[in-house]
Amino acid sequence: MAKYYQPEIETASREQIKAWQDERLVKQVQHVWDNVPYYRKKMEEKGLTPADIQGTADLHKLPFLTKDDLREAYPYGLLGTPLNDCVRIHSTSGTTGKRVVAFYTQHDVDLWEDCCARAIMAVGGDKEDVCHVAYGYGLFTGGAGLHGGSHKVGCMTLPMSSGSTDRQLQFMTDLGSTILCCTPSYAAYLSESIHERGLRDQIKLKAGIFGAEAWSQKMREDIEKGLGIKAYDIYGLTEISGPGVSFECEAQTGMHINEDHFIAEIIDPETEEVLPIGSKGELVFTCITKEAFPLLRYRTRDICILSDEPCPCGRTHIKMSKPMGRSDDMLIVKGVNVFPSQIETVLLEQGYPANYQIIVDRVNHSDTLEVMVEMTPENFSDSLAKVTSMEKNLVDALKAMLGIYAKVRLVAPKTIARSEGKAVRIIDKRKI
Amino acid sequence: MVHQISVFLENRAGQLAEITGILADNNIDLRAISIAETSDYGILRMIVDDAEKTTNILLQGGYILSMTPVLVIAVPDQPGGLVPVLSTLAEGSIDIEYMYSLFLHTDGKAYMVFRVPEEEKFVALLATHGITPCTAEELGLG
Structure with a gap:
């Protein structure tokens, strides 16, 4: 018997879902028009007024928003409510260093936590469970989202945050964690640590909710076998709310999109034309219930496929596939968004040439990031102390920009291939 | 030099x-x-x-x-030959950035290359001990 957090919503008829979307979209467009001059201007440029949007059939008329818009409008330009109605921010990295800041009213936090609660109940969670949240807490949405969802379900919530593996394992065994929420790579790492320490018999995990980075079917099988659990995917992005925009059910064949809050479209990233369901293309989301950060037609740059095939779990909301790639050059390393342009900005600031290569790999289920950059006469010296200190400055500046450690490898001039035309900047060796 | x-x-x-x-x-x-x-x-x-x-x-x-300009100093090619130079450095609390030796050995002398941050102070102190760094000409270097 499948369990739902909000059965009347999660198993509503398609007609009902469409009716909600039609009504909420119209209301949301008016809200944005009235409160977000930045987007109103975009609508005006297309000759649109709220009267042109009578329902989801008119959605395609609305202008898109991109990460560039978020940067341009930083920090308050897309705010839909007075700042004193907001109770929270979360943040993620932007394309050239300026971070994306998303605002939440209490209503927004509530609906986001509802989405996460649906995800937890979809993996069999209820108030008897001990929910071990090992996503990072802080500006990152991972920790806060699942934490709030776990509260709503009534689980015993362990706000572990990431890292400190010893402590994770101690609480997991002593307090009998049953649901683990973290990145898939951290789950794989915890699984290995559990085996190394012979703790396999002492853990009570039954399910895991893993997201914020790409993972393969093979990795799912490894984690499921290693921890003796079912491993479920979850999807989300800070701009739209955070984890729980969509989530996997027991069928494990795609993630149900919470369509009562978010309208999904698939577009051709080149022509921006809306594609029929089942097509592979870029995922676009329209938030129809959020107050503080009400993004309309936000281009996620994630490439995936939507499916409206009926699901054996009984949920009627459409499903999306795992993201199959990006329509931009963003990398996700250790769950963190990394843009080559951010790395380029730091290199130029530190006096290095913009000729570089980014090498991403996955060693023991954990991502590694290496930036290969050519030594310059200006940065070179006879003193090893000076050269290593320059190198350390670069590592520190990259860390400050990206939020994660990147190994710097200084190489001789002209060793990084200068390809004809578009340079090969990224070498992603991860097999996922 | x-x-x-x-x-x-x-x-x-x-x-x-x-x-x-x-x-x-x-x-x-x-x-x-x-x-x-x-x-x-x-x-x-x-x-x-x-x-x-x-x-x-x-x-x-x-x-x-x-x-980089460095100092080359001739020292007696015998046990303890390097001690007076290093003692001078210690006396003046002068750090050594790095040092190594030349392949050259002549007239019972070995030649050490020194790179120190406070070069002028070092040369002045060496002079008080009657030690003068080698010139490029003396070493046959162009």
């Missing part, structure tokens, strides 16, 4: 063979060599018979290098 050439080298097989090969092809005589390294790269420091020619050839070869 003697000129030292420092070259950036990646820490991988064949790098040293390549650069010394270039020097050999151009008939340049290596008088001293020292390497400071990390796991990824190294700094090759060397004294050659013709610093200007070497610099030009290596720059043409695309190497990254820098030229």
Whole structure:
């Protein structure tokens, strides 16, 4: 018997879902028009007024928003409510260093936590469970989202945050964690640590909710076998709310999109034309219930496929596939968004040439990031102390920009291939 | 004052063979060599018979290098020969950035290369002990 957090919503008829979307979209467009001059201007440029949007059939008329818009409008330009109605921010990295800041009213936090609660109940969670949240807490949405969802379900919530593996394992065994929420790579790492320490018999995990980075079917099988659990995917992005925009059910064949809050479209990233369901293309989301950060037609740059095939779990909301790639050059390393342009900005600031290569790999289920950059006469010296200190400055500046450690490898001039035309900047060796 | 050439080298097989090969092809005589390294790269420091020619050839070869003035000091080639010089450094609380030796040995003398941050102070202190650094001419360096 499948369990739902909000059965009347999660198993509503398609007609009902469409009716909600039609009504909420119209209301949301008016809200944005009235409160977000930045987007109103975009609508005006297309000759649109709220009267042109009578329902989801008119959605395609609305202008898109991109990460560039978020940067341009930083920090308050897309705010839909007075700042004193907001109770929270979360943040993620932007394309050239300026971070994306998303605002939440209490209503927004509530609906986001509802989405996460649906995800937890979809993996069999209820108030008897001990929910071990090992996503990072802080500006990152991972920790806060699942934490709030776990509260709503009534689980015993362990706000572990990431890292400190010893402590994770101690609480997991002593307090009998049953649901683990973290990145898939951290789950794989915890699984290995559990085996190394012979703790396999002492853990009570039954399910895991893993997201914020790409993972393969093979990795799912490894984690499921290693921890003796079912491993479920979850999807989300800070701009739209955070984890729980969509989530996997027991069928494990795609993630149900919470369509009562978010309208999904698939577009051709080149022509921006809306594609029929089942097509592979870029995922676009329209938030129809959020107050503080009400993004309309936000281009996620994630490439995936939507499916409206009926699901054996009984949920009627459409499903999306795992993201199959990006329509931009963003990398996700250790769950963190990394843009080559951010790395380029730091290199130029530190006096290095913009000729570089980014090498991403996955060693023991954990991502590694290496930036290969050519030594310059200006940065070179006879003193090893000076050269290593320059190198350390670069590592520190990259860390400050990206939020994660990147190994710097200084190489001789002209060793990084200068390809004809578009340079090969990224070498992603991860097999996922 | 003697000129030292420092070259950036990646820490991988064949790098040293390549650069010394270039020097050999151009008939340049290596008088001293020292390497400071990390796991990824190294700094090759060397004294050659013709610093200007070497610099030009290596720059043409695309190497990254820098030229640094260093002190070469002759010390008795016998046990304890280095002690007076190092004691002078200690006396003046002068740090050594790095030091290494020349291949040259003459008249019972060995030759040490010094790079110190406070060079003038070092030279002045050495003079009070009757020690004078070698000139490039004395060492037959161009």
